[in-house]
Amino acid sequence: xxxxxxxxxxGVFLFCVxxxxxxxxxxxxxxxxxxxxxxxxxxxxxxxAAQLTAGDAVKGQLAALFxxxxxxxxxxxxxxxxxxxxxxxxxxxxxxxxxxxW
Amino acid sequence: xxxxxxxxxxxxxxxIFTGSVMAVTSRSLVRALVGLIAxxxxxxxxxxxLAAPFIAFMQILIYIGGVSVLIFFAIMLSRAEGDEAxxxxxGRAVNALVSLLVPAVILSVIIIYHPVAALDAPxxxxxxxxxxxxxxxxxxxxxxxxxxxFAAMAGAVLAAWRKRGxx
Numbered sequence: 622x623x624x625x626x627x628x629x630x631x632g633v634f635l636f637c638v639x640x641x642x643x644x645x646x647x648x649x650x651x652x653x654x655x656x657x658x659x660x661x662x663x664x665x666x667x668x669x670a671a672q673l674t675a676g677d678a679v680k681g682q683l684a685a686l687f688x689x690x691x692x693x694x695x696x697x698x699x700x701x702x703x704x705x706x707x708x709x710x711x712x713x714x715x716x717x718x719x720x721x722x723w
Numbered sequence: 724x725x726x727x728x729x730x731x732x733x734x735x736x737x738x739i740f741t742g743s744v745m746a747v748t749s750r751s752l753v754r755a756l757v758g759l760i761a762x763x764x765x766x767x768x769x770x771x772x773l774a775a776p777f778i779a780f781m782q783i784l785i786y787i788g789g790v791s792v793l794i795f796f797a798i799m800l801s802r803a804e805g806d807e808a809x810x811x812x813x814g815r816a817v818n819a820l821v822s823l824l825v826p827a828v829i830l831s832v833i834i835i836y837h838p839v840a841a842l843d844a845p846x847x848x849x850x851x852x853x854x855x856x857x858x859x860x861x862x863x864x865x866x867x868x869x870x871x872x873f874a875a876m877a878g879a880v881l882a883a884w885r886k887r888g889x890x
Contacts (some may be wrong), residue, residue, distance in 0.1 A: 622835075623838060623841040624724055624841065624843070625838075625839065625841035625842075626834055626835065626838060626841070627732065628769065628773065629834045630831065630834060630835075631736060631739060631769065633826075633827065633830045633831055633834065634739070634740075634743070634827075635739065635743060635762070635766075636826065636830075637823050637824075637826050637827040637830075638743045638744070638746075638747055638823070639743075639747075640822045640823060640826060641747060641819050641820070641822060641823035642746065642747035642748075643822075644815065644818050644819040644822050645747060645748070645811060645815065645816070645819040646747075646807065647806060647807055647809075647811070648752070648801075648806045648807060649797075649801070650752055650794065650797045650798050650801055651752060651755065651807055653794060653797060654746055654747075654752070654755050654756060654759050654794060655746070655747060657759055657763075657786070657790060657794070658743055658746060658747070658759065658762060661762060661763060661766050661786070664766070664782075665766050665769055665770075668770055668773055668775055668778055669773060670839075671775075671846075672773040672774060672775055672845035672846055672848075673773070673841050673842050673845055673846075674839055674840070674841055674842065675840070675842065678846040678848045679848055679852055679853055679856050680856075682775055682777070682778055682848060682853055683853065683856060683857060683861055685775075685778050686778065686781060686853075687864060687868055689781055689782065689785045689786070690785075690868040690871070690872060691868070691871065692785075692786070692790060693785055693789055693790055693872065694868075694871050694872050694874075694875035694876075695875070696789075696790045696793045696794065697793060697872075697875045697876055697879045698875050698878060698879055698882075699797070700793050700794075700796060700797045700800075700879060700883075701878065701879035701880075701882040701883045702882065703797050703800075703801050704797075704800055704801070704882070704883040705882050705883060706801075707800070707801040707802070712806065713801040713806065714806050
């Protein structure tokens, strides 16, 4: 088993636990936490592939940096969306959110 | 890997395992956030093992310094603490387990049975090289990411804005 394989398996573990949490959680904030786990797994996989294969290492590290920037932007937007949902529905539980508009 | 690197790797694996299980199953969202932060720190350690110190520091700066604070604000402002209590319905548990197992099996089989030609030691890339490439060939994505961040921040302010007189 090569080093690359070990790092990739850790990345897959994080990604799958993230998907599990995304389905398991009852609130939007819990889903956000699970989503961050998935993004971390993806980033680890990208950097491992960049550093441990013959491909372009700089390109891979830059891709990981872009993923981090997009994750920050996405977390900001999700915070705003959670605030709006809580204002309208008085709760961030996902079961009660059905109406798109009224 | 050298023996010390193996020890460090197993230590980070342990933190990642416990932290991610805590982040996903904890009844309290603040505890889940603590688990997430532990996972992020361990992933930063894995980046150091991969000889990518710049990415590791960015991970600590952006995720632990920025994103986790945002999530904490989300927990605080949505008053979601306690909403996670109570049993999870059977159907939801089955769905969650299936969505855990299907990608896990498919991806692990691909990784284990179709190995890629890998190097023994990670490549060493200096941050100066990263900066040169970022201002050279990848200037456009680098600028676009700042536009995306600005648009996200402006959109967040706009979405969460309360007009005067509104409750």
